[in-house]
Amino acid sequence: MPGIYIHIPFCRQACHYCNFHFSVSQKRRPEFVQALKKEIALQKDFLKADNQEKVILDTIYFGGGTPSLLEISELDDIFSELFTYYQLASDAEVTLESNPDDLGPEKLAALSNTPVNRLSIGIQSFHASDLKYMNRSHTAEQAEKVLPDAEKAGFKNITADLIYGTPGMSDAQWKENIMKLISHDIPHISAYSLTVEKKTALEVFIRKGKAPPVDEEQSARQFEILCEITSQHGYEHYEISNFGKPGFFSRHNLSYWSGVPYLGLGPSAHSYLDGLRRWNIANTCNYIDNLQNGQLPPFEQENLDKDQQYNEYVMTALRTMWGVNKELVKKRFGDDYFEKLMHASRKFLKNGKMQETSSHLIISAEGKFLADGISAEFFV
Numbered sequence: 380m381p382g383i384y385i386h387i388p389f390c391r392q393a394c395h396y397c398n399f400h401f402s403v404s405q406k407r408r409p410e411f412v413q414a415l416k417k418e419i420a421l422q423k424d425f426l427k428a429d430n431q432e433k434v435i436l437d438t439i440y441f442g443g444g445t446p447s448l449l450e451i452s453e454l455d456d457i458f459s460e461l462f463t464y465y466q467l468a469s470d471a472e473v474t475l476e477s478n479p480d481d482l483g484p485e486k487l488a489a490l491s492n493t494p495v496n497r498l499s500i501g502i503q504s505f506h507a508s509d510l511k512y513m514n515r516s517h518t519a520e521q522a523e524k525v526l527p528d529a530e531k532a533g534f535k536n537i538t539a540d541l542i543y544g545t546p547g548m549s550d551a552q553w554k555e556n557i558m559k560l561i562s563h564d565i566p567h568i569s570a571y572s573l574t575v576e577k578k579t580a581l582e583v584f585i586r587k588g589k590a591p592p593v594d595e596e597q598s599a600r601q602f603e604i605l606c607e608i609t610s611q612h613g614y615e616h617y618e619i620s621n622f623g624k625p626g627f628f629s630r631h632n633l634s635y636w637s638g639v640p641y642l643g644l645g646p647s648a649h650s651y652l653d654g655l656r657r658w659n660i661a662n663t664c665n666y667i668d669n670l671q672n673g674q675l676p677p678f679e680q681e682n683l684d685k686d687q688q689y690n691e692y693v694m695t696a697l698r699t700m701w702g703v704n705k706e707l708v709k710k711r712f713g714d715d716y717f718e719k720l721m722h723a724s725r726k727f728l729k730n731g732k733m734q735e736t737s738s739h740l741i742i743s744a745e746g747k748f749l750a751d752g753i754s755a756e757f758f759v
């Protein structure tokens with residue numbers, strides 16, 4: 380069943396490492412919500428099959444930006460427009476990305492009365508020095524408080540984001556971060572290595588010597604610590620950056636990786652349908668202005684050719700614990716691609732970075748930290 384992604388392009392302040400599309404000015408937020416509702420109406424047929432009255436959605440994902448900046452009344456408004464055209468599956472997953480400084484007890488209680496049933500909380504670290512290095516808008520105290528508050532409000536399906544490899548964060552502090560989530564029995568953890576993206580404040584600060592650089596060895600070591608502790612506590616490492624207790628894997632991510640159609644709404648949001656990828660302009664003012672004039676915002680699109688579809692499949696599959704399905708490659712792409720797949724895998728099977736079963740090629744524990752580099756060598 381298809382899903383919807385909604386990009387909310389506002390943040391309280393700019394994290395130094397971030398290269399997503401967002402604005403720290405919220406002046407046009409009310410106009411944005413109205414524009415988003417217009418886009419929902421204009422795109423009502425994107426996912427529709429012939430003769431289908433209402434599309435049934437398996438997942439809705441509010442990402443950003445910081446969707447938790449939305450007022451509850453704004454969220455209600457968006458849901459009510461969505462449900463004019465869509466129906467939610469009875470067990471649908473509705474995720475809202477959020478930051479600890481937006482989630483006071485009152486907001487959490489109100490959120491629990493909306494269709495949102497999965498909270499994704501951007502904790503990143505429980506240590507003030509890391510939060511300062513990253514320029515996060517929340518404090519260490521707010522990070523500590525949000526988990527018990529969310530549980531009290533009745534949220535059971537919670538995922539928390541952490542960042543490792545932050546200069547100055549010791550291995551002991553990193554273990555503390557992971558253990559804090561585990562002690563609250565948080566069923567899903569997404570953990571990312573701090574990366575220095577181009578055109579971010581972090582890149583400039585490091586280049587000018589104003590911030591210490593990121594150390595690859597520290598990141599690799601802290602990734603190993605993460606894998607070890609989460610596995611000891613019953614989490615499945617089902618994707619390079621994602622660890623979940625059984626029954627709590629992100630359905631939004633799983634559908635995205637398996638080529639299920641989705642509609643992306645909001646500036647910079649991507650959509651996917653039968654090999655067609657389409658993305659909205661990453662400009663919030665332009666997005667709002669166009670929709671105020673009754674037009675869809677400018678977008679670009681491409682039809683993925685066979686090579687691109689193969690590369691995409693191999694890249695996403697190799698990041699998961701299930702790996703690449705050999706039979707699927709043969710059937711969907713043909714013998715040529717299967718040959719290329721097996722040829723590219725030889726080196727990694729030999730050096731222990733990959734394993735082969737009768738049906739799959741899987742990145743081994745040893746190769747996981749290098750997964751992106753490994754999958755790049757499979758590209759045609």
Ligand code: SF4
Binds near residue numbers: 389390399401443501
């Ligand atoms: S809150 Fe998230 S989207 Fe906003 S600046 Fe920070 S990392 Fe980027």
